[in-house]
Amino acid sequence: MSNRTVMGMTRRSLLGSAVTVALGAGAAPAAEAAPLWREFSRTPFTHPQIPYVGRAGCHGGATGLPRRRVVADVRDFGAVADGTTDSAPAINRALIAAGRAGGGTVAVPPGTFRVDDVIRVGHSNVVLKGAGSGRTTLYATKNLTELIGTYGSRYGGDKSSWSWAGGLIWLAPRARWESLVAAIRAKAWPFEGWTGNRRDEWRTLTSVAPARQGSWTVTVADACSLRPGALVLLRLADDADHTLLEHMCGGGPGPEAYFWDDKTKLTSYVPYEWPVRIARVHGRKVTLERPLPLDLRPEWSPQLTTHVPELSGSGVEGLTLEAPETPQQPHLLDKGHNGVVLQCAYDCWVDDVTVRHVDNGFGLVAASACTLRRTRVAGRGSHHPYFCREGSHDNLVENFTIEERTSPAPANTQLHGINVEGLSSYNVWSRGDMRMGTFDSHRGLPFANVRTDITVNNTGRHGGDASAGPLFGARFTHWNIRVTNGRAGLVRIDGLAPYSATVGIDEVREFDQIDVPDFTGDLHTRLELYGSSGAVRPRNLYEAQRRLNGVGR
Numbered sequence: 001m002s003n004r005t006v007m008g009m010t011r012r013s014l015l016g017s018a019v020t021v022a023l024g025a026g027a028a029p030a031a032e033a034a035p036l037w038r039e040f041s042r043t044p045f046t047h048p049q050i051p052y053v054g055r056a057g058c059h060g061g062a063t064g065l066p067r068r069r070v071v072a073d074v075r076d077f078g079a080v081a082d083g084t085t086d087s088a089p090a091i092n093r094a095l096i097a098a099g100r101a102g103g104g105t106v107a108v109p110p111g112t113f114r115v116d117d118v119i120r121v122g123h124s125n126v127v128l129k130g131a132g133s134g135r136t137t138l139y140a141t142k143n144l145t146e147l148i149g150t151y152g153s154r155y156g157g158d159k160s161s162w163s164w165a166g167g168l169i170w171l172a173p174r175a176r177w178e179s180l181v182a183a184i185r186a187k188a189w190p191f192e193g194w195t196g197n198r199r200d201e202w203r204t205l206t207s208v209a210p211a212r213q214g215s216w217t218v219t220v221a222d223a224c225s226l227r228p229g230a231l232v233l234l235r236l237a238d239d240a241d242h243t244l245l246e247h248m249c250g251g252g253p254g255p256e257a258y259f260w261d262d263k264t265k266l267t268s269y270v271p272y273e274w275p276v277r278i279a280r281v282h283g284r285k286v287t288l289e290r291p292l293p294l295d296l297r298p299e300w301s302p303q304l305t306t307h308v309p310e311l312s313g314s315g316v317e318g319l320t321l322e323a324p325e326t327p328q329q330p331h332l333l334d335k336g337h338n339g340v341v342l343q344c345a346y347d348c349w350v351d352d353v354t355v356r357h358v359d360n361g362f363g364l365v366a367a368s369a370c371t372l373r374r375t376r377v378a379g380r381g382s383h384h385p386y387f388c389r390e391g392s393h394d395n396l397v398e399n400f401t402i403e404e405r406t407s408p409a410p411a412n413t414q415l416h417g418i419n420v421e422g423l424s425s426y427n428v429w430s431r432g433d434m435r436m437g438t439f440d441s442h443r444g445l446p447f448a449n450v451r452t453d454i455t456v457n458n459t460g461r462h463g464g465d466a467s468a469g470p471l472f473g474a475r476f477t478h479w480n481i482r483v484t485n486g487r488a489g490l491v492r493i494d495g496l497a498p499y500s501a502t503v504g505i506d507e508v509r510e511f512d513q514i515d516v517p518d519f520t521g522d523l524h525t526r527l528e529l530y531g532s533s534g535a536v537r538p539r540n541l542y543e544a545q546r547r548l549n550g551v552g553r
Contacts, residue, residue: 033537036503036528041548045214045291048250049501049526051448051475052214054545055290056428057396058349058371061546065349065371066313068127071104072097074113081111083139088117091128091138099123099174108319110135115168116142122174124312130319133354133376137320140168143359144336148181151336154189155265155465163334164387165192167341167363169321173311176344192390193366194233194273194307194344201308205232208302213295217287220304226281231346233307234274234292236300244270244300248423248447250474250499254519258470266445266469269423273391275307275346275368290394293425293448308344315349316340322356325380325407331414334359334383342367354378361385361402364392364427372397381405383414385437386429389422389444396542398430402437416440417460420449421468429454430542438462439478439490447473452541453480458487461513470518472497479541481505482533489513494527504529504536 040047044054055061075081077097078090091113094106103125110131115138121128130136144151144166151161170177183190183197190197205226209219220226238244242260245267249255260267272294280287286304296302323337339355341363342348349371355361357379362372364387375397377385385402388395402417409415417437418429421444432454439451443464462471471490476497481504483491488508493500496517507530517523529536538544 034503034528036501036526037538037544044545044548046212048499048524049475050477050541051426051450052291052545053426053428053450053542054548056394056426056542058347058369060289061371061396065315065351065373068103068105068125070107071101072106074106074108079108079113081109081113083112083114085114086116087113088115088119091115091119092117095119095121095126095128096123098126103313105129108136108138112137112139114139114141118144118147118167119169120174120177121169121171121314121316122177122311124310124314127315127317128169128319129317132318133320133352136318137322138169140321140323140337143323144168144338146335149185151184152187152189154191159332160334160336161189162336162338162359163332163383164360164389165341165363165365166336167338168323169316169340170343171311171314171316171341171345171348172343173309176308192343194275194391196308202233202235202305205304205306208234208296208304210298210302211292211296213293214291216291217285218292218296220284220286223281223284223286226278226286226304228278228280230278231275231307231310231312232278232304234276235271235303235305236294236296237271238267239299243297244272245445245469247294248445248473249470249519250524252524254498254521254523258519260469263467263469265465265467266443269391269444272423273307274393275310293393311345312347314345315351316353317351318353320354320356321358322379323358325357327410328381328383328413329359330412331383338363339377341365342370345370349373350375358382360387362387362397364388364395366390366392367395368393370395372400374399376401376403378403379405380407381409381415381436384416384419386417387419388424388427389419389442390424391422392424393426395427396430397428397432398542400429400431401433402435404435414463415460416442416463417456418451420446421464422446425449428452428542430540432456436460441471441490443468443471445470445473448475450477450479450541451481452477453539455482455484456491457484458489458491459485462490462515471515472500472518474499476500477503477541478505479503480533480536480539483508487511489515494525495523497525498523499525501526501528502530504533506533507531
């Protein structure tokens with residue numbers, strides 16, 4: 001990137017601010033900052049172990065979420081806060097009316113509203129807003145199996161996909177949601193992402209010339225279909241030698257020696273699809289709102305493509321979603337008492353929302369550039385408190401809490417934690433209070449994700465089929481992690497994740513589920529300030545990157 005302005009900043013101003021970052025993050029003087037931080041601040045977009053996530057989240061990680069004027073009150077559509085009247089039809093009518101009016105906030109006043117159906121945010125620029133998570137409650141009486149039907153897995157077996165998909169509050173483009181439901185009811189188990197149920201709803205806009213990871217500007221063959229502000233997919237296919245998957249792992253002898261051909265679940269996730277907005281078009285030069293997540297090489301046929309229409313600028317705020325306190329189901333047989341899910345969503349958000357007694361809490365499914373802020377999972381315990389899958393990128397989960405379960409876990413159930421899988425990349429979990437769970441990877445080669453400034457009682461276990469491939473790709477970073485029970489599993493990753501960093505975590509030991517590295521040889525990982533979570537500077541890697549990015553919080 002040259003000294004030309006990119007998203008309102010220059011390379012000189014961006015890197016020049018590095019000198020003051022440690023102090024700006026509430027840290028000690030720069031000389032006392034973690035050596036890895038000083039190293040990263042010199043090459044923030046191309047560091048081999050730490051990913052650049054300074055623009056993760058809604059609108060590039062903006063501190064202030066959009067505020068839309070109130071255009072509807074659910075009571076005007078028939079909702080009643082008596083805890084017994086089914087208010088789902090009224091709430092959904094209000095949401096549709098707001099969408100048809102061009103957007104706005106749908107207000108839900110204090111009280112308890114019974115809902116016997118899925119609450120659907122299907123239009124862009126629509127916000128469902130309660131009076132606060134302690135004042136407005138939606139009491140969801142039914143699960144997704146009852147409301148939509150049995151949802152099997154496209155990979156076979158008797159698993160329920162409601163174990164990792166769908167929410168009783170579901171943010172997704174209306175047409176995409178309807179097509180998913182139709183496929184589920186027809187038992188034609190769908191792909192869930194940006195290119196439709198069979199991954200065929202796209203067309204090429206232009207091919208892209210080779211470029212390096214971290215570049216903000218690319219050269220295209222034909223820019224006539226591109227315009228600033230448009231959302232496009234960057235699409236990368238793999239080759240017969242799986243060099244794209246190797247690149248996601250940092251390259252080198254270990255990934256080259258790994259046997260990829262029988263990892264059929266993993267290979268079903270490619271082509272890699274990365275949604276991104278165009279910031280500027282100048283001739284055949286196209287500037288993106290975020291730097292490239294990977295190299296672009298001719299053998300991967302890099303191209304910009306269309307996708308299904310996105311949900312953008314929508315959110316859910318200020319409420320609690322509570323399900324009946326039914327026992328947690330056996331592992332992978334969830335009925336779908338699920339919380340809030342964002343799907344095919346971009347620049348959307350959830351703020352000040354609690355879910356209680358759910359099978360699965362908050363989900364990102366083919367969702368990108370979204371923010372989950374001040375969210376909480378409470379009640380009888382859940383399978384996935386948070387899940388991030390099916391190619392979800394550039395999301396921010398901050399100020400989150402997973403409470404201790406209020407009833408013992410039934411036999412044959414499973415607890416994960418903050419999950420990431422399915423080639424999902426450049427996501428951030430920041431400022432978390434995890435009173436149970438773990439830093440879950442379900443294989444599927446997630447890469448370049450950050451967990452920072454989190455306290456965890458590390459009690460969960462990871463999952464994932466062997467056919468889904470490695471637990472981690474390159475540039476995973478765990479930074480300032482306080483482990484209250486001394487367990488290493490999936491938190492200390494210097495022996496597991498290639499080209500990654502574990503910085504400032506408490507001393508831990510191996511017990512319970514113990515993982516074996518997927519790759520042989522030198523993993524090129526970094527372990528720094530081990531046993532010194534209180535000493536690491538900056539304290540929060542994401543917030544420090546934001547300041548390095550020239551954007552205040």
